[in-house]
Amino acid sequence: MSGRSSDERLFSEDVERLLSGEETLPSRADSDYDETLRFARRLLALREEPRPEFASTLRQRLLTGMAEQDLAASQQDTRSWFSRIFGQPGLRMAMVSTFVVIAAVGLLWRAGLLSMLPGQPAASAPAGAVSDNGMMPPAPAAGEPATLMATQGEADASAAARSTLPLSVQGYVAPTNSYGDRVVVSLVFSNSGTEGMMLSPFPPEVSIRDVANDQLVYAFAAGSSQLALSSMESATYDISWDQKDFDGAQVLPGTYAVDVWAMQSRLEKGFAGESPVTQGVVAFEVLPGAVDEQATDTGNKNR
Amino acid sequence: MAEAMVAGDGPQSGGPVSGEGTRSGLAGSRREAFAEMYDTCMPGVYRYINYRVGNASLAEDLTADVFEKALRHFDSFDRAKAAPSTWLMTIARNTITDHFRKESRVQVIREEDAPEEVSEEPETVDEIAKLEETHQLRLCLAGLPQLDQDIISLKFGAGMNNREIARALKVSESNVGTRLYRAVRRLRESFKGWEDNVRAK
Numbered sequence: 211m212s213g214r215s216s217d218e219r220l221f222s223e224d225v226e227r228l229l230s231g232e233e234t235l236p237s238r239a240d241s242d243y244d245e246t247l248r249f250a251r252r253l254l255a256l257r258e259e260p261r262p263e264f265a266s267t268l269r270q271r272l273l274t275g276m277a278e279q280d281l282a283a284s285q286q287d288t289r290s291w292f293s294r295i296f297g298q299p300g301l302r303m304a305m306v307s308t309f310v311v312i313a314a315v316g317l318l319w320r321a322g323l324l325s326m327l328p329g330q331p332a333a334s335a336p337a338g339a340v341s342d343n344g345m346m347p348p349a350p351a352a353g354e355p356a357t358l359m360a361t362q363g364e365a366d367a368s369a370a371a372r373s374t375l376p377l378s379v380q381g382y383v384a385p386t387n388s389y390g391d392r393v394v395v396s397l398v399f400s401n402s403g404t405e406g407m408m409l410s411p412f413p414p415e416v417s418i419r420d421v422a423n424d425q426l427v428y429a430f431a432a433g434s435s436q437l438a439l440s441s442m443e444s445a446t447y448d449i450s451w452d453q454k455d456f457d458g459a460q461v462l463p464g465t466y467a468v469d470v471w472a473m474q475s476r477l478e479k480g481f482a483g484e485s486p487v488t489q490g491v492v493a494f495e496v497l498p499g500a501v502d503e504q505a506t507d508t509g510n511k512n513r
Numbered sequence: 514m515a516e517a518m519v520a521g522d523g524p525q526s527g528g529p530v531s532g533e534g535t536r537s538g539l540a541g542s543r544r545e546a547f548a549e550m551y552d553t554c555m556p557g558v559y560r561y562i563n564y565r566v567g568n569a570s571l572a573e574d575l576t577a578d579v580f581e582k583a584l585r586h587f588d589s590f591d592r593a594k595a596a597p598s599t600w601l602m603t604i605a606r607n608t609i610t611d612h613f614r615k616e617s618r619v620q621v622i623r624e625e626d627a628p629e630e631v632s633e634e635p636e637t638v639d640e641i642a643k644l645e646e647t648h649q650l651r652l653c654l655a656g657l658p659q660l661d662q663d664i665i666s667l668k669f670g671a672g673m674n675n676r677e678i679a680r681a682l683k684v685s686e687s688n689v690g691t692r693l694y695r696a697v698r699r700l701r702e703s704f705k706g707w708e709d710n711v712r713a714k
Binding site for chain 2: 217218219221222225226229242245246249250252253254256257258259260261264265268269271272273275276277279280
């Protein structure tokens with residue numbers, strides 16, 4: 211029994227030697243063992259190495275598959291992250307709702323509809339504006355800021371411009387002025403948008419128009435500068451008119467309107483979005499009285 | 514004959530890759546580790562499978578199956594529990610078993626399942642005799658119990674040592690030694706009977 215056990219152990223050792231290319235130990239004069247060992251050599255000769263082409267092809271295929279597996283795993287990670295965020299119904303609903311609200315507000319803002327909400331400054335067709343038929347609205351009470359109005363015949367274009375670009379102008383003037391007194395008009399340019407805007411030219415062209423006959427009686431020439439306004443920023447420009455027309459003559463009592471003309475454009479996006487700024491009209495009244503011969507044009511003093 | 518042994522974690526291992534070498538592969542990327550495992554173990558896996566099925570083409574297909582399975586489960590493979598060669602041989606055994614089961618074949622090489630060598634158009638009588646002898650050897654091997662077939666295939670095909678075979682087959686190392694010797698003797702006797710018949714003819 212121990213002899214057979216010894217043979218088994220010895221056989222394993224001899225086979226290990228054969229496998230490692232070594233010679234076996236000298237014959238033990240045991241024909242059965244020796245025959246078995248010789249047979250083991252024949253068994254060893256049965257084994258075949260894989261073809262090199264097969265080995266390299268399979269290797270390449272597997273490594274390619276592994277790369278794809280890695281890629282799929284990384285994509286799965288991304289999807290998992292996405293699904294973690296959007297997989298929860300409550301969170302998903304909250305995010306979608308937020309997005310919808312933001313989109314709706316953005317659209318309303320872009321359409322200019324927000325400026326029509328109560329409490330917002332009117333940007334178009336406000337009370338006191340000159341209507342399309344040229345009728346003069348009642349002048350605002352003394353001390354109250356006059357409201358900008360669209361110029362007759364240009365209301366549509368002006369409204370369209372206001373709806374697309376955020377720069378607006380409001381005029382403030384004493385509603386009644388004594389005959390021959392200087393009329394001071396404050397023009398406030400406001401950028402209600404979210405991006406910087408440019409007003410050009412600056413000072414803008416400001417003209418005085420006789421509302422009764424829609425005749426231009428005087429104009430302050432435009433400057434050659436530009437005015438940059440950041441988001442929600444505003445700037446004031448004052449003019450002082452001595453009630454004289456182009457010929458230096460005192461204008462007649464009546465209702466006069468102030469027109470403002472300039473172009474607005476986006477600071478960051480060039481002038482592609484250029485459009486006229488509100489051609490606003492603020493109206494005031496010149497009361498009857500003695501003619502002041504010394505009145506002069508000082509309208510450009512503030513420029 | 515080239516002696517490219519499949520080595521594992523055993524101290525008797527004379528192969529090119531030891532357990533330490535495999536662990537160093539882990540330090541690299543996952544892909545490099547797999548490539549290293551492939552380069553080290555693929556020849557042994559192929560030889561083992563070819564030893565079992567006796568058909569080079571089929572052995573290539575099954576070897577590819579083994580490594581594709583290994584690739585799919587590579588992340589779950591725990592090197593602390595098993596050497597790569599042991600793990601791959603376990604997959605290979607299961608793959609062979611699945612193959613024979615799928616093909617509804619008994620695990621005996623039948624006469625009509627001519628090994629690939631027959632188709633290689635041998636030129637000499639000696640070559641014909643050698644091929645016939647090889648074929649008969651495989652038939653005799655197929656007649657052994659499956660465990661003995663595995664032991665002989667892992668030993669002479671894959672070139673594994675007794676400790677590695679014991680781990681792959683989940684038997685004791687001494688049992689491997691005992692069964693190896695007895696299985697080879699039994700195979701020798703079976704083959705001798707065939708040789709005697711041939712000589713008698």
